[in-house]
Amino acid sequence: AQKITQTQPGMFVQEKEAVTLDCTYDTSDPSYGLFWYKQPSSGEMIFLIYQGSYDQQNATEGRYSLNFQKARKSANLVISASQLGDSAMYFCAMREVNNFNKFYFGSGTKLNVKP
Amino acid sequence: DAGITQSPRHKVTETGTPVTLRCHQTENHRYMYWYRQDPGHGLRLIHYSYGVKDTDKGEVSDGYSVSRSKTEDFLLTLESATSSQTSVYFCAISDGGGATDTQYFGPGTRLTVL
Numbered sequence: 202a203q204k205i206t207q208t209q210p211g212m213f214v215q216e217k218e219a220v221t222l223d224c225t226y227d228t229s230d231p232s233y234g235l236f237w238y239k240q241p242s243s244g245e246m247i248f249l250i251y252q253g254s255y256d257q258q259n260a261t262e263g264r265y266s267l268n269f270q271k272a273r274k275s276a277n278l279v280i281s282a283s284q285l286g287d288s289a290m291y292f293c294a295m296r297e298v299n300n301f302n303k304f305y306f307g308s309g310t311k312l313n314v315k316p
Numbered sequence: 317d318a319g320i321t322q323s324p325r326h327k328v329t330e331t332g333t334p335v336t337l338r339c340h341q342t343e344n345h346r347y348m349y350w351y352r353q354d355p356g357h358g359l360r361l362i363h364y365s366y367g368v369k370d371t372d373k374g375e376v377s378d379g380y381s382v383s384r385s386k387t388e389d390f391l392l393t394l395e396s397a398t399s400s401q402t403s404v405y406f407c408a409i410s411d412g413g414g415a416t417d418t419q420y421f422g423p424g425t426r427l428t429v430l
Contacts, residue, residue, distance in 0.1 A: 205358075234416055246359075246406060246421035253416055292358055296417070303374065304349070304408075304419055306358040 203227065205293050207307035214283045215315050221268070222278040222310045224293030232298040235276040237267065240290040240309070249291075252276060280312075288314045319343055320422035322407050328428045335394040337425050339407030341387075347410045348390040349374075349419065350382060352403040359406065365390055397429045 206225045214220035226235065237249045252260045252267045260267040268277040280287055293307040319342035329335050339348060347366055351359040351374075361374030363382040371382050379401060381393045394401055407422040 234414075236418060238421075244404070244424050246408075246424075248418055248420060251416070251418055294359075294419075296419075298414060303361060303364070306351075306360070308356055308358040 204305035205295055205307035207293055207310050209310045210308075211311045211313070213313050213315055214280075216285060217282055219279060219281045220283055220312065222280070222291050222293075222312065224276045224278065224307060226274050226276060226293075226295045228274075228295065228297055230297040230299045234296045234298075235267065235269070236294040236296070236304075237265070237276075237278045238292045238294060239287075240292065241286075242289070246292075250278070283314045285314050285316060288312060320407060320409055320420060322405075322422040322425050324425060325423065326426045328430065329397055330430050331398055332396050335397050335427065335429075337392045337405055337407075337427070339390045339392070339422055341390075341409050343409060343411070343420075344387060345409040345411045346387075347412070347417075348384065349408040349410075350380070350390065350392045351406045351408065352376065352401075353406060353424075354403050362392065362405075394427075397427075399429050401427065402429045403427060 233254045235252045239247045250262045250265045252269045264281045266279045290309045292309045296304050321340045323338045349364040350362040353359050360376045362380050365371045365384040383391045405425045408419040410417045410419045
């Protein structure tokens, strides 16, 4: 079974609008972390935001927020006020503490921001 | 930015030849990882290390071996490269093993096996 599922291979958003990138996960480990990474066309992997399974509040980092719904096992990334520089691949990832600390990545969502 | 370098950054080799990729960190982080990235698959874990000389397999470890003789260096070896190992390889590091510990990535190595 897939540990991380990203169902949107590609998305478009108008500049200055908000966009939500979907991520669902599968785990029976009570302790885990959820992460989002950005990969621009230049290829590097950039860490954006983190959410712990025991965190009560949704994580925020500048224009990025993580909509964490534990019961639904979803961890969607919300980007507010999209900018042209946000065009990139976005990967959701999960770390299971009781599974030898392995990271699992989704297949990614390619976001295109239109001017 | 985390101090992670990978060498070489690009390599073209022929089927059947051995290849070693190097990951070097200056952060003194305990955990190091090797991933490969292929279209449609995201990143898949090859091997990881949780300390000097302590390594374990990931989900796609066949055909790969690793070594970590020093905290700062993690080597990935393809004993006999095959065309299916053409990929982009990323090294990553993290400070600890808890759920809160983020992975930081190196710049990647593009390997082509002809």
